Amino acid sequence: MKIVSNQGFVRPPWQRSVPWAMLAMVLVTGAACEQPTVPDYNNPSESQFVSISALSQVQALATGLLDGDRANIGSEIMYTETMGRDIYRLDNAEPRYIIELLGTSVDPSDFLGGSVWPYSTIHLADIMIKGSTAANASVLNDASKKAAIGFAQTMKALEYIRAIETRDSLGVPLGTDLAAGTLAPIRCKPAVLDGIVSILDSAAVSLSAGGSSFPFVLPSGFAGFTTPATFLTFNRALAAKVDIYRAFKSYAATKAVDQAALDAAVVALGKSFISTAPGQLDVGPTHLYSTATGEQVNVLYQAPASTIFRANPRVVSEAEAGDKRVAQNTTTGQLKSLSGVGSNVLLTTYASNTAPIPIITNKELILMRAEVQWGLGNLAGAMADVNLIRQTDAGLPPLTLTTSDAVLTQILKEKRYSLLFKSPAHWVDSRMFGRLVGDPPVGLGKERGFDPIAALPIPASEASGRNGVTACTP
C-alpha cells in the first residue's frame, strides 16, 4: 500500500484509496494461512470403532457393554425392590426415592423416571456388532467375529430385558441397528418380548459358531462363562426368563398361559447352567465392583452404621421363623424415618462397596423352573424345586402344598427371600401374576397409603423427542 501525498487525499472518503486498500486487505488476507485442526483432546471418538482394527478395540467395547450393565443393574434392583415394597432408600437429601417410588407415580422428567433406560448400552452393542462384522479377518477371524457378535447380542438382549421389566405394559422402543438419531418405534410388551427372544436366539447361533474362545477377556465375575460355549448357557438362562415373561404376559388380566412359551422355557432352561447339585445355588455370572480408578462401586452398599438402605419391617415379620435368608440380609439397628415410612431393619445383603451383584443365579433358575412347572400344571414338580430352595437356601423344612394358588404364592415367597435386594423378581413377578395391589398375601402392601406402582414411566426426554406420542404399537 502506497501512501500518497497530501494532495492525493483531498477527495470524498469513498474516493480515497486508503480505505479501499484496507478493506481489500481484510477481504483477501487471513485465508492465506490455515488454522490447525484441533482434535478432541479428551476422549476417543466413535468413528474409530466403525471397523475394529485391533483386539484392544473389541476388548474396549466388550468391557463397555459389561460396564454399562454393571451400572444399570444397581439402579434396577434399587428402584424395583422399593416399588416391590421390600426396601427403602431413606435419603434425607433425596426424598424422591420414597415419595415417588412409594407414591402415586414416578415423575417421568426426573432421574427416577429416566432410569433403567439402557439404550446407550444397546447402541454400544450395535457399534460392537457392526464394528466386528466390518473388522479385517487379520484382526478377527470368522469364529472370533461370531463370538464377539454373539456376546454383544446377548448383552443387548439383557438391556432390553431390564427396559421391559421396568416399563411392562407401556412398552419400550425396539429396533436394531438404526442410524444415530433415528427413533425406534415403541412396541408393546408382547412384541418386545418376541424381539428379545429373537435377539437371544440369533446370539445363540453366533455363539455356537464362535469357536473356543472370545477375542477379549471377561472379568472374573464371569468365571465359568468365559468361552462362547459356556456363555451360551447364560444366554439360554436369559432366554428362559423371557420365555416365562411371554408365557404369563396376559396372566394378570385373563389368567391365560402361553403353553408354547413354557415349552420353549423348558428347552432353554435345559441348555442353561441350571443345576441341582449341592453348593451350586449361587452359581451364575456376577458384576464385580471396585474402588480402583475408573471403576464403579456397588451402589447398593452403605456402611451399616449409617446405612440409608433399610428393609421394610414386613420383610422380617412376614418371614418364617428360622429363615436363614433374613439373617443373611438384615440386621436390626437404629430407627430411621422419612416421608411417612421408617425402619430399623438395616440391609446387609452386600458386605462392602466392592461386593458383587449377581446378574442371574442358579437358584433363580430353579425357581424359574418352578414357575414353568406350575404353569404346565405340574404342581409336584414345582414344589420339588420350591422345597429344594427351602431346604438349601432358607434352612427351612419342606412343604406339601397342593392347590395351584398356594403353590404360586409359595414360589413367589421363596423368590422374594432368595433374591432379596438382588433381583427385580419380587415386583416383576407379583405384577405378572396380578398380585401387586392389596395387602399381603394378596398384594404387596400399601405403605404411605398408596398401592404399588406398576411401571416406571416412559422418560419425559424420550416422550419429548417423540412430540409426546409414546403409545406402544402391538
Next chain:
Amino acid sequence: MFVPRILKVRRSSARFSSGSGLCRHGFAVVHLPLTEMAMSKLSYRAPVPFLLLVVGAHAAFAQRSVSGIVTVEGSGAPIAEANIVLQGTTAARTGTDGRFVLTRAPSAAFTILVRRIGFNQKTISVGASANDIRIALVQDVLKLQTQVVTGEATTIARRNLANDVAVVSAEDLTRTTTPTVEHALQGKIAGAEVTSNSGAPGGSLQVRLRGVASINASSSPLYVIDGAVVNNVTINSGLNALTGASSGVNSSSQDVGVNRIADINPNDIESIEVLKGPSASAIYGSEAANGVIIITTKRGQNGKTAFSLLQRVGTQEITKTLGARRFSLDSAIAYSAPFGANAATVSQWYQNTGGYVDWEKEVYGNHAPSTETALSVRGGALATTFFASGLLHHDAGIMYNTGYDKQSIRLNLNHLEGSKLTLGLSSDLIHTLTKRGFNGNTNRANISPYIVFAATPSFYDYRPVDGVYPVNPFTNSNPLQTMALLKDPEEVYRGIASTSGNYKFVSSDRNELSLQVNAGIDNFTQRANLFSPAELQFEGQDGLPGTTGDNTTQAVVGTYSASLVHKFTPASRSFVATTSAGYRGEYQRQTGINIVTQNLLADQPNVDRGSTVSLFEARNLVQNGSVYAQEELLALNERLLLTAGLLRERSTNDGDPNKFFTYPKASVSYRVPSFTSHVNEFKLRLAVGQTGNQPLYGMKFTPLAPTVYAGNNGVQLGTTLGDPVITPERQTEIEGGFDLDMFRGRVGLQVTGYQKRITDMILRQGLSPSTGYSTQYLNGGAMRNRGTEIGLTAIPFQTGTFTWNSHISFSRNVGVVERLPVPPFVVAGFGYGYGQGRIEVGQSPTQIVGWAPLTVGCPAFCGSLKYGDTEPRYSLGFSNDLQWGGVRLYGLIDSRQGMSNVDATHRKYDLLNTAADYPANIERQHHWTVDRFGEYIEDASFVKLRELTLSYTLPDRVAQRVVGSARSARLELSGRNLYTWTNYWGLDPEVSNFGNQNILRNQDLYPYPPSRSIAFTLAVEF
C-alpha cells in the same frame, strides 16, 4: 474556525489515551515536526493560542513551577485524579484535595488541557506570570466527553456515539469496598443485570447484558483489559467429590466456582466501558455475543511522584436468617422418636439448648475484621511514566473458617520514543486464596449447613463435648464439625501482561497514519485442595472414609493484534474520516487435572494416600483469527457520525476451522442543534450490527466415554452427539434512541430501544435417549430480545458549595424463542417437580416451568405450565450523591422486579416440618406433592440498598497536621448490601446453585447466605 480545530487536537489526544489504554500520548501530535506545507498553512492561519501551544512545545524545558487546584464548578469540591495535560502528555494529576503541581512548566505562557472522566474537559491558558491557578470543571454528568472504544484501535467521544455505551469511572467503582469488579457494577448500568450466585466470599457473579444471548453457548461477556482479552472462565472447585450434586466425583457447576475476573484489583481501574450488544461490540467478533466489558487501568504522569494510600477496616454480618420451628418438649420427643432418639436423650438436648438455638448464627455469625490496604505510586519523567500499585485485601466470610484474600501488584509503563513511537506495558501479578466453605446442593450426604438445619430440629445440640462432636441422628452431618474440620482452599496465581506499540508513519495536518500493535498474555493456575477427614460424620457412609482432592487447572489466553489507522482531514475541515483495518488473533488453552482420593490412610491429605483414586483430566485449545476494516466519518461540524465496519472471523471451535464468518456493522448519529432554550443538545442515533457466538470446545465431537471394568479399558457411549459442521450463532442487533442534554448539562436523558435477534442458535437438543444419546448439538432456530433502557441523570440542586447529583437507570428486556428446528426441550434442572427451564417456541427462553395442576382427567404429571421467569420484568438503579464542601453522602439502590426463583431450600424445610412457620408448611407440602402447583417457584423481586457512603475530605491544613506529610486525607464510612426489601422466603433472591448459566439460573439450594458489610476508610495522598 479555530475552535473546532483545537477540539480536533483534543479529540486526537483523548483518542489515543483510551483507545487501548496503553497509549496516552496522542497529544504529542501537536509538537511533532510538521510538514513544511502544513506548517506554512498553520503559520498564516492559526490564531494566537495555537501558536502558543506550538511555541510552548519548543520552549518546553525552560523551567518554572506552576501549582493549582481543580474543583467542581458550583460546589467547589476538589476533583481528584484529574489529568493535567501539557504538550500531549499527562504532566500532573490532582490528589484527593484537587491540587496539582507542574514542576517543569515552560517559563513562557502555555496551554494546558484538564481532563477527568465525569467532567467536561477544559483548555486553560496559563500566563507567563501565573503560578497558582484555579480551574473549575463543569460536571459531565452525562459523560459525553468520555472516549469510547469503537474498534481495535479507534475511539470516539461518547457525545457522538451511536450506541448507548455505559461508562463507569474509577470513582464510581470504588465508593464502597468491592471484593470484585463485578460487584462494583451492580445497579450502575441500564441493561446490565449483575447477579451474585451466592453470598460466599471471593466472587462468582453473572453479568447478563440485554437478556439471554444464547441457550447453550457461552454466557460470559468478553473482558478486555488494556487491549488484551482476559480469562473469565469458572473452574469448579471439586466439592462435588463430597456433594455428589452431580453424578460421579468430578467437579460440577454445582460447586458454584468463582469466575476469574474476580482476580482483578478494582482500585487499579481508571474506567470501565460496557458494550452491551453487537452493534457496538462487533469488532470483537464471536466472543462478544454477551457484550464486552473494556477495562482501562490507571497510568502514570510526569512530575513529582505521587503516593496514594488507602486503608480500610470493616466487618460483615448475615443479612437474613430463615429461623426454625420451635418445639415443645413433648413435640420434640415425638419428632425424634422415628430417628431412634429416646425421651431421655431428647430431654437432655432440650435442656442444653433451652429448646431453641439460632444455629444459623453459630455457623454464619463471624464478625472478624475485613481489611484492605491499597498503595499506589504514579510518576514519571519526560518521556517515561509509570503507575505502580499494590493491594492487600482480606474479606472474612460470615461463615467461620471462610474468607477471601487477594494480593496484587501492578506496574504500568508508558514510553514515548522520539515523536513517532509510543510504547506501553501493563503488568499485573495476582494471588488469591478463597475459602468458601461447604454450601450448596448435596446428594451423597447432607453436608451443607442449611440442608442440615432443615433436617435437624432446632433443639438438637450440635456442640462438641470434650472435643468430640456428637453424631447427628437426624441426618448425616454436624455442621459445626464440618465447618471446623473440612478444608477447601482455592488458590490462584495469575499473571496478566499486555504490551502495545504505536508508530506514526505519517503525521500531518491532514493525514495521520499509524500502526498499532497489541499483545497480551493472561496465564493462571488455580489449585483447589479439598480435605475431608475420616472423622466427619458423613465420611464413612460410602464405605470410603476420608476424602482429599487436588483440582489444578492451568489456563492461558494470548491475544495479539495489529491495526493500521488512517485519519484524514481535508483542507476545508468539513469532515474527519478515520479508516482502520487490522488483524486480531487469539489463543486459549486450558488443562485441568482433578484427583479425588477416598478412603484415606490415617487422614493423610496427600492424594496418593488413599485406596480409591479417581482421576480426571480435561483439556482444550481454541484459536481464533479475525480481520477487520472500519470507516468512521465525522462531519457537519462534528454533528454527524457515520460508521461502517466489517469483521471476518474463523475459529477452531467451528466445524470448519478455516471458514470465515462475516459480521458487518453500521451506525449513524446526529446531534440536532439546540431547538429550545432548555435543550442544549438532542442526539438521534441508530446502529445495527452483527456478531457471532462461537461454539464451545468439543461441541463438534461425538466422544466415547472411557471406563474401566476389572482393570480392562472400556468405552461407553458419550451422552452427546456432536455436530461436525457446527457454526457460530449469529446475533443481529438494531439499536436506536435519543439523548437529551438539557439545562446546560444539568439534566441528561438517554432513551434506547433495541432488538437483538439470535439465529443459527447452538442448541443442545434433548434427544429421545432410545437413540443411544441424550443430547445433540445442532444449529438452528431463532430467539429475540427486545428491550428498553432509560438513563436519567440530573443535578437537581446546586448552589454554592452544595451539589446533589442523581441518576436513575431503568431497563426492561423481553426475550422470546421465535422458532426451533426441534421439539421443545428441557434445560436440565431438577425436574418439573421443582421447576426447570424449557425452551419452546413463543415462550421466554428463561421461563421456569413446573407440572401443571392436576385435573379430573389427569391424576398425575399433567403437562407443563410456566410459573415464573428468571429474567426480571424490569430493573431499576437509583443513585444519589450529595456533596457539601468536603462532606459527601452517596447511596445506590438496586432493584429487580418480577423474576422467580426455584426455592428448593424452602421445600426442604417444609418437607421435614422444621420451617419456622410450622404447621403452615403442611398445606404448602400438600400443594407440592399432590397438586404440583409449582409451590416453590417463588417471586424473587427485590430492592437492595447496595451502597451507602459518607465521606469527609479533611481540609488541607488539618490533613497535613494529622497525617504528617500528607497532601490530603479523606475519611469514609461505607456499607454494602446494607438492606434488602423482598418477599422472597429464601436467604437471598440473588442465587444460582449452578453458577453462571444462560438458562439454568435462580435455583436456591442451601446457598452461602448473603451478608452486609461496612468499612471505615482512610485515604491519604502524599
